[in-house]
Amino acid sequence: xxxxxxxxxxxxxxxxxxxxxxxxxxxxxxxxxxxxxxxxxxxxxxxxxxxxxxxxxxxxxxxxxxxxxxxxxxxxxxxxxxxxxxxxxxxxxxxxxxxxxxxxxxxxxxxxxxxxxxxxxxxxxxxxxxxxxxxxxxxxxxxxxxxxxxxxxxxxxxxxxxxxxxxxxxxxxxxxxxxxxxxxxxxxxxxxxxxxxxxxxxxxxxxxxxxxxxxxxxxxxxxxxxxxxxxxxxxxxxxxxxxxxxxxxxxxxxxxxxxxxxxxxxxxxxxxxxxxxxxxxxxxxxxxxxxxxxxxx
Amino acid sequence: xxxxxxxxxxxxxxxxxxxxxxxxxxxxxxxxxxxxxxxxxxxxxxxxxxxxxxxxxxxxxxxxxxxxxxxxxxxxxxxxxxxxxxxxxxxxxxxxxxxxxxxxxxxxxxxxxxxxxxxxxxxxxxxxxxxxxxxxxxxxxxxxxxxxxxxxxxxxxxxxxxxxxxxxxxxxxxxxxxxxxxxxxxxxxxxxxxxxxxxxxxxxxxxxxxxxxxxxxxxxxxxxxxxxxxxxxxxxxxxxxxxxxxxxxxxxxxxxxxxxxxxxxxxxxxxxxxxxxxxxxxxxxxxxxxxxxxxxxxxxxxxxxxxxxxxxxxxxxxxxxxxxxxxxxxxxxxxxxxxxxxxxxxxxxxxxxxxxxxxxxxxxxxxxxxxxxxxxxxxxxxxxxxxxxxxxxxxxxxxxxxxxxxxxxxxxxxxxxxxxxxxxxxxxxxxxxxxxxxxxxxxxxxxxxxxxxxxxxxxxxxxxxxxxxxxxxxxxxxxxxxxxxxxxxxxxxxxxxxxxxxxxxxxxxxxxxxxxxxxxxxxxxxxxxxxxxxxxxxxxxxxxxxxxxxxxxxxxxxxxxxxxxxxxxxxxxxxxxx
Numbered sequence: 001x002x003x004x005x006x007x008x009x010x011x012x013x014x015x016x017x018x019x020x021x022x023x024x025x026x027x028x029x030x031x032x033x034x035x036x037x038x039x040x041x042x043x044x045x046x047x048x049x050x051x052x053x054x055x056x057x058x059x060x061x062x063x064x065x066x067x068x069x070x071x072x073x074x075x076x077x078x079x080x081x082x083x084x085x086x087x088x089x090x091x092x093x094x095x096x097x098x099x100x101x102x103x104x105x106x107x108x109x110x111x112x113x114x115x116x117x118x119x120x121x122x123x124x125x126x127x128x129x130x131x132x133x134x135x136x137x138x139x140x141x142x143x144x145x146x147x148x149x150x151x152x153x154x155x156x157x158x159x160x161x162x163x164x165x166x167x168x169x170x171x172x173x174x175x176x177x178x179x180x181x182x183x184x185x186x187x188x189x190x191x192x193x194x195x196x197x198x199x200x201x202x203x204x205x206x207x208x209x210x211x212x213x214x215x216x217x218x219x220x221x222x223x224x225x226x227x228x229x230x231x232x233x234x235x236x237x238x239x240x241x242x243x244x245x246x247x248x249x250x251x252x253x254x255x256x257x258x259x260x261x262x263x264x265x266x267x268x269x270x271x272x273x274x275x276x277x278x279x280x281x282x283x284x285x286x287x288x289x290x291x292x293x294x295x296x297x
Numbered sequence: 298x299x300x301x302x303x304x305x306x307x308x309x310x311x312x313x314x315x316x317x318x319x320x321x322x323x324x325x326x327x328x329x330x331x332x333x334x335x336x337x338x339x340x341x342x343x344x345x346x347x348x349x350x351x352x353x354x355x356x357x358x359x360x361x362x363x364x365x366x367x368x369x370x371x372x373x374x375x376x377x378x379x380x381x382x383x384x385x386x387x388x389x390x391x392x393x394x395x396x397x398x399x400x401x402x403x404x405x406x407x408x409x410x411x412x413x414x415x416x417x418x419x420x421x422x423x424x425x426x427x428x429x430x431x432x433x434x435x436x437x438x439x440x441x442x443x444x445x446x447x448x449x450x451x452x453x454x455x456x457x458x459x460x461x462x463x464x465x466x467x468x469x470x471x472x473x474x475x476x477x478x479x480x481x482x483x484x485x486x487x488x489x490x491x492x493x494x495x496x497x498x499x500x501x502x503x504x505x506x507x508x509x510x511x512x513x514x515x516x517x518x519x520x521x522x523x524x525x526x527x528x529x530x531x532x533x534x535x536x537x538x539x540x541x542x543x544x545x546x547x548x549x550x551x552x553x554x555x556x557x558x559x560x561x562x563x564x565x566x567x568x569x570x571x572x573x574x575x576x577x578x579x580x581x582x583x584x585x586x587x588x589x590x591x592x593x594x595x596x597x598x599x600x601x602x603x604x605x606x607x608x609x610x611x612x613x614x615x616x617x618x619x620x621x622x623x624x625x626x627x628x629x630x631x632x633x634x635x636x637x638x639x640x641x642x643x644x645x646x647x648x649x650x651x652x653x654x655x656x657x658x659x660x661x662x663x664x665x666x667x668x669x670x671x672x673x674x675x676x677x678x679x680x681x682x683x684x685x686x687x688x689x690x691x692x693x694x695x696x697x698x699x700x701x702x703x704x705x706x707x708x709x710x711x712x713x714x715x716x717x718x719x720x721x722x723x724x725x726x727x728x729x730x731x732x733x734x735x736x737x738x739x740x741x742x743x744x745x746x747x748x749x750x751x752x753x754x755x756x757x758x759x760x761x762x763x764x765x766x767x768x769x770x771x772x773x774x775x776x777x778x779x780x781x782x783x784x785x786x787x788x789x790x791x792x793x794x795x796x797x798x799x800x801x802x803x804x805x806x807x808x809x810x811x812x813x814x815x816x817x818x819x820x821x822x823x824x825x826x827x828x829x830x831x832x833x834x835x836x837x838x839x840x841x842x843x844x845x846x847x848x849x850x851x852x853x854x855x856x857x858x859x860x861x862x863x864x865x866x867x868x869x870x871x872x873x874x875x
Contacts, residue, residue, distance in 0.1 A: 123395065124395075124396050124399070127399075135406075139393075139394070142393075142394040142395050142396070142399055143393060143394065143395075145394075145395035146392065146393065146394055146395040146436065146437075149437050150389070150437070153437075154700075157695070157697065157700050158700040160658075160663055160695070160700075161693075161695035161697070161700035161701055162700075162701070163661075163663065163687075163693075164661060164663075164687075164692065164693025164694070164695055164762075164771075165687075165692055165693065165701065165714060165761055165762050165765055166684055166687035166688075166692070166717060166765045167717075168683065168684055171682070171683035171684060172683060172684065183703055186703045187699075187700065187701070187702065187703045190702060190703060190747070191699050191700070191702075194699075194747045195387070195389075195390045195699075196390075198385060198387055198390030198391060199390050199391065199392075199393060201351075201352055201383075201385065202383075202385060202390065202391035202392075202393065202448075203393055203403075203407075204351040204352065205349060205351055205352055205378070205382075205383040205452075206378060206403055206404035206407055206451070206452065206455070207374070207375060207378030207379070207404055207407035207408050207455075208403075208407045209407075210374060210375050210378065210407055210408065210409070211409070212409035213406055213407055213409060214405075214406050214409050214410060214411060214412065214415070215406060216399070216402040216405065216406050216412055216415045216416075216419075217412070218396075218398045218399075218402075218416075218433075
């Protein structure tokens with residue numbers, strides 16, 4: 001299978017670490033600029049990965065969620081010192097409106113990062129990360145991924161076969177349909193149990209259950225992964241330290257206040273910007289290389 | 298010293314008294330390719346499973362199984378896992394993980410092999426089997442043949458000394474089956490791995506084997522080379538004789554049991570037949586030899602293509618039917634024209650992906666064609682509401698009978714199937730008994746559907762379909778995984794149904810079955826019918842997609858389709874020249 005883009009071809013551990021860092025900062029640290037950068041980065045990268053056609057399907061839902069977050073906060077949260085007006089006898093404050101907007105940005109960027117996550121972290125990459133932590137769990141996960149689509153396909157076959165001898169799940173009285181539906185389930189269950197015996201034989205025959213099982217992954221750690229981990233990890237460290245040390249900070253209640261704009265703060269924001277743009281930059285750089293290679297042919 | 302040795306092994310399953318294996322002796326030398334054959338239920342699988350402790354069934358046993366000089370019980374499980382590779386019948390059930398590469402690594406992971414070594418072994422095996430192209434794919438996306446090849450490769454990564462294969466090609470189409478067996482032969486030839494395989498596809502497996510072991514009712518009844526085993530079986534009048542490759546049967550018929558080196562492959566068979574014919578000095582001048590092409594219609598039971606005009610309307614007609622699964626997908630059916638007349642036993646043959654099974658789906662209203670017209674039992678399946686088509690007398694037996702079983706006994710399942718047609722309890726019991734008798738499963742009614750063989754499951758499914766009182770029966774690959782005897786008895790059952798006025802349309806890869814038993818064959822290719830005719834016209838006209846006997850006699854015996862045809866021709870020739 002081909003990787004989605006240049007960033008996706010990094011080692012799964014690096015990718016997973018990246019998403020943990022970025023979503024973690026997003027969720028924990030409510031800073032308007034940090035979240036704004038993150039939102040733009042997430043939107044750009046998601047658009048790059050799934051193209052406009054893919055994004056068009058997601059955007060309406062995303063916008064609705066963001067609007068709900070932005071509206072609900074001032075309606076239900078009445079903290080803050082700058083009261084603007086009363087709505088249904090409830091005070092609406094500027095701080096709550098700002099906080100709602102920032103919360104909407106947070107939700108939007110986290111969701112958009114997850115769009116990219118789904119494209120980038122395919123199941124085998126996830127397994128690679130967790131295979132090292134809990135080998136048994138990683139196998140169970142791989143088996144689930146194998147059996148779920150298989151069961152769906154079999155359920156379809158069963159329904160078709162039932163129809164062939166005159167028991168259709170899709171027609172007849174309500175009662176008949178329910179009965180035929182439960183028949184499909186029951187056949188499915190028997191089939192699954194009986195055929196699992198074969199699977200367990202096949203596992204036993206290949207030594208499953210012997211002590212000292214290892215977890216193989218098809219991914220190699222390359223120099224590129226070290227470099228990426230170093231660059232992203234370093235930038236991440238700068239951001240996290242800046243947050244913990246209070247260089248970057250934002251307050252909403254009782255009054256809205258965003259930290260002083262020291263050099264350190266700008267440095268941290270720059271590092272954060274680098275992190276958020278990294279996947280897209282990697283992808284664009286590789287595309288540029290391709291173009292130059294092609295034009296030199 | 299033998300690599301694996303079975304010494305006077307007797308075995309019966311727990312809670313039964315009947316011996317499944319009785320005093321079995323078998324010794325497999327390192328590097329051999331051993332073919333183990335016998336009728337379904339003769340104990341082949343039980344014997345194979347004794348070669349690995351992890352798979353050995355529970356029960357009472359006496360005798361010893363040795364591996365590499367030691368009693369198997371003394372060989373550590375890890376060593377057994379590594380050195381004895383097993384491939385079972387069902388390609389799907391054996392695959393554990395979702396990715397090809399992960400499946401290849403599974404065995405080595407179990408053995409605790411470190412990642413760099415696994416990477417190397419997996420790479421080697423993927424290269425050996427040409428898996429490179431689908432190495433990163435999800436196993437879902439593989440064909441049946443690819444899946445079974447993956448199962449083989451996943452075992453070979455452990456570099457076993459002994460490879461045990463239990464009917465590995467039963468679920469595969471003929472081309473994938475030949476590929477798979479060729480791959481095992483390559484392993485045997487190029488890596489020196491010892492192979493022990495059970496097979497029903499003897500036509501393909503015989504020429505590959507060094508040795509053929511025949512089992513019958515839990516005993517080894519013959520153990521000889523492929524070239525001599527036929528004579529041994531014939532001397533004992535063993536029923537397995539009828540399952541031998543066409544060339545071997547021909548030699549037995551012409552030479553009796555004295556031939557010490559019977560031909561087994563088509564090539565050997567043609568050389569042999571050429572010699573036999575040359576023994577008749579003036580065979581070329583013989584004129585009264587029957588021209589088989591126009592005589593003795595094999596499928597004389599029902600409408601041959603000559604009486605096309607006498608029956609005006611078909612029970613199924615399809616005119617220029619086009620179908621695709623997805624709007625942007627490729628056409629699967631590309632202008633299907635076919636007509637099936639009442640009382641026919643018709644068979645659609647053709648390769649994988651030619652649209653055979655899809656056609657059944659369109660005929661039964663499961664798929665809606667986007668162009669063309671279908672009439673079936675006087676109805677249009679696209680417009681037929683609900684179960685109208687099935688009330689009019691259509692019944693479909695699915696390829697996989699396990700998609701029908703839900704109860705604890707076959708009898709209960711049949712009772713369920715009859716519940717719509719027969720509300721009266723006594724009537725229903727009678728109907729069930731009748732259907733069971735027709736399908737010849739009366740003795741199995743109290744058994745669990747999963748405890749009977751694949752061939753028996755197929756007949757139970759047939760009985761369920763019969764209980765809807767069909768006029769028209771559609772069958773999808775009914776002979777899949779069956780041995781020669783089950784096929785013959787299924788053919789008898791189906792013939793009885795046709796004689797009683799039922800129309801049967803089956804879809805099959807099984808050319809030999811179609812040639813021997815049906816009344817009309819249609820060849821599907823590229824989403825449409827490209828040739829049709831009575832089996833005799835049809836297969837005599839084909840050169841490659843045809844029966845083994847036809848390929849044996851091509852250019853030598855005009856129009857022969859079965860071994861009997863070849864024998865008759867030769868006898869007529871001999872009589873003439875005397």
